[in-house]
Amino acid sequence: xxxxxxxxxxxxxxxxxxxxxxxxxxxxxxxxxxxxxxxxxxxxxxxxxxxxxxxxxxxxxxxxxxxxxxxxxxxxxxxxxxxxxxxxxxxxxxxxxxxxxxxxxxxxxxxxxxxxxxxxxxxxxxxxxxxxxxxxxxxxxxxxxxxxxxxxxxxxxxxxxxxxxxxxxxxxxxxxxxxxxxxxxxxxxxxxxxxxxxxxxxxxxxxxxxxxxxxxxxxxxxxxxxxxxxxxxxxxxxxxxxxxxxxxxxxxxxxxxxxxxxxxxxxxxxxxxxxxxxxxxxxxxxxxxxxxxxxxxxxxxxxxxxxxxxxxxxxxxxxxxxxxxxxxxxxxxxxxxxxxxxxxxxxxxxxxxxxxxxxxxxxxxxxxxxxxxxxxxxxxxxxxxxxxxxxxxxxxxxxxxxxxxxxxxxxxxxxxxxxxxxxxxxxxxxxxxxxxxxxxxxxxxxxxxxxxxxxxxxxxxxxxxxxxxxxxxxxxxxxxxxxxxxxxxxxxxxxxxxxxxxxxxxxxxxxxxxxxxxxxxxxxxxxxxxxxxxxxxxxxxxxxxxxxxxxxxxxxxxxxxxxxxxxxxxxxxxxxxxxxxxxxxxxxxxxxxxxxxxxxxxxxxxxxxxxxxxxxxxxxxxxxxxxxxxxxxxxxxxxxxxxxxxxxxxxxxxxxxxxxxxxxxxxxxxxxxxxxxxxxxxxxxxxxxxxxxxxxx
Amino acid sequence: xxxxxxxxxxxxxxxxxxxxxxxxxxxxxxxxxxxxxxxxxxxxxxxxxxxxxxxxxxxxxxxxxxxxxxxxxxxxxxxxxxxxxxxxxxxxxxxxxxxxxxxxxxxxxxxxxxxxxxxxxxxxxxxxxxxxxxxxxxxxxxxxxxx
Ligand code: FES
Ligand code: FES
Numbered sequence: 001x002x003x004x005x006x007x008x009x010x011x012x013x014x015x016x017x018x019x020x021x022x023x024x025x026x027x028x029x030x031x032x033x034x035x036x037x038x039x040x041x042x043x044x045x046x047x048x049x050x051x052x053x054x055x056x057x058x059x060x061x062x063x064x065x066x067x068x069x070x071x072x073x074x075x076x077x078x079x080x081x082x083x084x085x086x087x088x089x090x091x092x093x094x095x096x097x098x099x100x101x102x103x104x105x106x107x108x109x110x111x112x113x114x115x116x117x118x119x120x121x122x123x124x125x126x127x128x129x130x131x132x133x134x135x136x137x138x139x140x141x142x143x144x145x146x147x148x149x150x151x152x153x154x155x156x157x158x159x160x161x162x163x164x165x166x167x168x169x170x171x172x173x174x175x176x177x178x179x180x181x182x183x184x185x186x187x188x189x190x191x192x193x194x195x196x197x198x199x200x201x202x203x204x205x206x207x208x209x210x211x212x213x214x215x216x217x218x219x220x221x222x223x224x225x226x227x228x229x230x231x232x233x234x235x236x237x238x239x240x241x242x243x244x245x246x247x248x249x250x251x252x253x254x255x256x257x258x259x260x261x262x263x264x265x266x267x268x269x270x271x272x273x274x275x276x277x278x279x280x281x282x283x284x285x286x287x288x289x290x291x292x293x294x295x296x297x298x299x300x301x302x303x304x305x306x307x308x309x310x311x312x313x314x315x316x317x318x319x320x321x322x323x324x325x326x327x328x329x330x331x332x333x334x335x336x337x338x339x340x341x342x343x344x345x346x347x348x349x350x351x352x353x354x355x356x357x358x359x360x361x362x363x364x365x366x367x368x369x370x371x372x373x374x375x376x377x378x379x380x381x382x383x384x385x386x387x388x389x390x391x392x393x394x395x396x397x398x399x400x401x402x403x404x405x406x407x408x409x410x411x412x413x414x415x416x417x418x419x420x421x422x423x424x425x426x427x428x429x430x431x432x433x434x435x436x437x438x439x440x441x442x443x444x445x446x447x448x449x450x451x452x453x454x455x456x457x458x459x460x461x462x463x464x465x466x467x468x469x470x471x472x473x474x475x476x477x478x479x480x481x482x483x484x485x486x487x488x489x490x491x492x493x494x495x496x497x498x499x500x501x502x503x504x505x506x507x508x509x510x511x512x513x514x515x516x517x518x519x520x521x522x523x524x525x526x527x528x529x530x531x532x533x534x535x536x537x538x539x540x541x542x543x544x545x546x547x548x549x550x551x552x553x554x555x556x557x558x559x560x561x562x563x564x565x566x567x568x569x570x571x572x573x574x575x576x577x578x579x580x581x582x583x584x585x586x587x588x589x590x591x592x593x594x595x596x597x598x599x600x601x602x603x604x605x606x607x608x609x610x611x612x613x614x615x616x617x618x619x620x621x622x623x624x625x626x627x628x629x630x631x632x633x634x635x636x637x638x639x640x641x642x643x644x645x646x647x648x649x650x651x652x653x654x655x656x657x658x659x660x661x662x663x664x665x666x667x668x669x670x671x672x673x674x675x676x677x678x679x680x681x682x683x684x685x686x687x688x689x690x691x692x693x694x695x696x697x
Numbered sequence: 698x699x700x701x702x703x704x705x706x707x708x709x710x711x712x713x714x715x716x717x718x719x720x721x722x723x724x725x726x727x728x729x730x731x732x733x734x735x736x737x738x739x740x741x742x743x744x745x746x747x748x749x750x751x752x753x754x755x756x757x758x759x760x761x762x763x764x765x766x767x768x769x770x771x772x773x774x775x776x777x778x779x780x781x782x783x784x785x786x787x788x789x790x791x792x793x794x795x796x797x798x799x800x801x802x803x804x805x806x807x808x809x810x811x812x813x814x815x816x817x818x819x820x821x822x823x824x825x826x827x828x829x830x831x832x833x834x835x836x837x838x839x840x841x842x843x844x
Binding site: 179226297300345377600608 | 714717718721724725726731732734735736737738739741742744772773780783784785787789790791792793794795796799814815817818819821822824825826827828829830831832833834835
C-alpha cells in the first residue's frame with residue numbers, strides 16, 4: 001500500500017484534522033491558507049465527499065499555530081496535492097471508525113452499513129444512527145497506516161460543477177480580511193527612501209494618544225483613530241532625515257558583465273550540478289528577458305499584533321505562519337512558543353509579498369505598547385516600494401535543426417537572481433524587512449543558488465520536448481540589486497516564455513506549422529499532446545493573429561496549453577488580446593469552477609506582466625514605480641474573453657493549477673504578436689515603445 | 698454630529714471628522730461598515746467605491762462632510778441582482794476588489810439594466826483586480842443583464 005501522505009505522517013492524530021461538532025457539523029483543519037485560490041472550498045469538498053456528508057456541514061479551519069496541523073508554507077500550487085491527500089485519508093479513517101462504532105452498537109457487520117449525509121443505515125435498522133450520535137468520544141486515534149478511500153467513480157461532489165465558494169459572501173458584505181480587524185491602535189511605518197537608507201535625525205514630538213516607536217531606523221506611529229495615524233505618519237516622515245549607507249547598486253540589468261561572473265550549474269537529471277557546461281554548437285540563437293515584477297497585491301500588507309506579559313499574538317495573511325513564528329521570535333529574542341499566529345485572509349498575494357514583513361512590523365510596534373491590540377497597515381507607496389520583487393530574468397536559447405527541419409540540438413541558459421527568500425528558521429539571516437533597520441540589526445540571508453529539481457531560476461528550464469541533444473544551464477547571480485523572492489511560477493514564466501517563443505521561431509525558420517512542430521517533439525509526454533490537441537480544437541486552430549504556448553508546470557504537475565489572439569493598433573502600437581483559450585490537465589478535478597478560476601486568473605496576470613509591467617528604480621536603488629499609474633496593470637477594458645477546457649482524470653491525483661498558465665500564456669502572447677505583425681518581441685514587457693523599437697531595427 | 702443615510706438607515710459621525718476621508722469614517726468604530734476597502738487612497742484602484750445619492754464616488758478621498766444629509770450605499774447594503782449574480786458565479790478570487798466592483802456595477806445597472814460587454818468593461822475600468830477575475834465578472838454581469 002502507498003505510504004501515508006507526508007502531512008498526515010507528521011501529524012497523525014486524527015482529531016487534529018477532523019472533528020465533529022455537537023450541531024451536526026464537521027470541522028476540518030488544514031495548515032494551508034486561503035489566498036484567493038479557493039483552497040478552503042476545495043478541501044471542504046474533499047472531506048464532505050470522503051465522509052459522505054452534505055457539503056454544507058463541513059467547515060474548514062485554516063492555519064493557526066498550535067491548533068491546526070503544521071503544513072509549512074502554502075505555495076507552489078501544492079496545497080490540493082498535500083493537504084488534500086492528508087484530509088482525504090483522515091476523512092476515510094474518520095468514516096471507518098464511525099462505522100465500526102455504529103456496527104458495534106447495531107450488532108451488524110461494519111461493511112453491511114451504508115451512509116448518506118452522515119446517517120448510517122443497515123438491515124432492519126429503522127431509526128438510523130448519525131455520525132453525531134456516535135461522536136461523544138471524538139476520535140482520539142493515531143493514524144499509522146492507510147485505510148481504503150472511496151473509489152473516484154462513486155464521487156458525487158468532487159469534480160462536479162456548481163460549487164459555490166464558501167468564503168465570498170462574507171468578503172462582499174462584511175469584515176473578512178485582516179485589514180478589517182478591530183483594533184485599539186492603528187499603526188503605520190515611516191519608511192526610509194530605500195533599503196539602503198538609515199535614519200540620521202528625527203526631531204519630532206508626538207502627543208498622546210499618538211505614539212511614536214523608534215528602534216534604530218525602524219520608525220512607526222500609532223493612534224487610536226486610523227486617519228489620525230495616517231496624518232501622524234505623514235508629519236513624522238516630514239521630520240525624518242535619512243542617509244544612504246554603502247554604495248549605490250551597480251544597475252538593474254542583467255548585462256554582459258553580470259552574466260560573465262554568474263555561477264553556472266548545468267542540469268544533470270534535472271538537478272543543477274557543479275560540473276562543466278557542455279558546449280553544443282548551435283545555428284539559431286535568441287535571447288529573451290523579463291524585468292523585475294511586483295506582486296502588487298490590491299491590498300497593502302497588514303497585520304494585527306498584541307503583546308501580553310512577554311507573549312505575542314499575531315493575526316496576518318502570511319503563507320507560512322510556522323516558519324514566520326520562529327523568525328519573529330529570533331528578532332524579538334523570545335521563545336517561539338511565546339508567539340501564536342493565526343492566519344486571517346488578506347488580498348491575493350501571488351507569492352512572497354509583504355505579508356510576512358507586516359507581521360514583524362506589527363510585532364515590533366505591539367511590543368512598545370503592551371496590552372494594546374495594534375492593527376498595522378502599509379501604505380500603497382510602501383507596498384509598491386518595499387515588497388520583495390519577482391526577479392528579472394535573462395534567457396539565452398540556442399538550437400540547430402536537422403535536414404527535416406526538426407531540432408537536433410538545444411541549449412538553454414537562464415540567468416537570474418534568487419526567487420527564494422521567504423523567512424525561514426533554517427536560513428542564517430533574517431528575511432523580514434524591518435530586521436535590517438533595527439538598532440541591533442539582523443542582516444538578510446546571503447542568496448545562495450537553489451539546487452533542487454524545478455526550483456527558482458531553473459523552474460521549467462527543462463523543455464517538455466525531447467531533443468536528440470540538449471544542455472540546460474542555470475546561471476546564478478548572487479548580487480541582486482534589490483530584494484527579490486517568490487512570485488507566481490518563479491522561473492517558470494521567463495523560461496517558458498523563452499522556450500515557447502523560440503520553438504515558434506524555429507518552426508518558422510524550418511517552414512513548419514508551429515503546432516505540427518510541437519507535436520513532432522512532444523513524443524515523451526503523451527498527456528501534453530492531448531492537451532495541445534484540446535486547445536487547438538477549442539480555439540479552432542492557429543489561423544490569423546494567434547499564437548500558441550504549452551508547458552507542464554514543474555515538468556510534473558498541471559499541463560496547460562494556451563492560444564492567444566491579438567490585434568495591434570497600427571497608430572498607437574498597442575497590443576490588445578480580445579480572446580484567449582486554455583486547455584489543461586490537472587489530474588482529478590476536485591472543484592471544476594475553482595480550477596478554471598485559477599487557470600484564467602493566472603493567464604490574465606501573465607498578460608498583465610507581459611504587456612505592461614516593469615518596476616522602475618532610481619540610481620540610489622529606490623523603487624520609483626510607487627503607485628498604479630507608474631506601475632499599471634491590466635484593466636477591465638483590456639482583458640480577453642477566455643474559454644477553458646479541463647481534461648478530467650478521476651483515476652489520478654489532483655494537481656494544483658494556480659501557476660500553470662503563466663508561462664504558456666506569455667509564450668502564446670509573443671507568438672500571436674509575431675503572427676499579427678511579423679515582429680518578434682523578446683524583451684518584456686511588450687509596450688508600444690518596445691514594439692516601435694523592434695520595428696525600427 | 699453630522700447626519701447621513703447609510704444603506705437606507707440613519708447614521709452619523711462626529712463634527713470633527715468632516716475633513717476625514719469618508720472611507721475612514723465608514724470603517725471607523727462609530728459607523729463600522731467594513732465593505733469599502735482601502736487600496737491606494739488616491740483614486741487609482743476603486744477598492745473604496747461607494748454610491749453617494751446613486752453616483753459612484755471614491756470614499757478614499759471624498760471628505761466625509763460632503764455626504765451630510767445624503768445617501769451612501771456600500772456593497773453591504775446592495776443585496777441586488779448584480780451582487781447575487783457575482784456571488785452565484787464565484788466571480789472573484791481573493792474578494793478584496795469585490796465590494797468596489799459590486800458598487801460600480803450597481804451604478805451602471807441602475808442606468809442601463811442590459812449593458813453590453815463593452816459597456817460593462819467601460820463602467821468597471823476604474824476598478825482594479827490583481828487576481829484576474831475580470832473575465833468572469835464580465836460574463837456574470839453580462840448574463841445578469843440578459844435575464
Ligand atoms: S482606495 Fe480609493 S481608489 Fe484606491
Ligand atoms: S479578486 Fe483579488 S483583487 Fe480581485
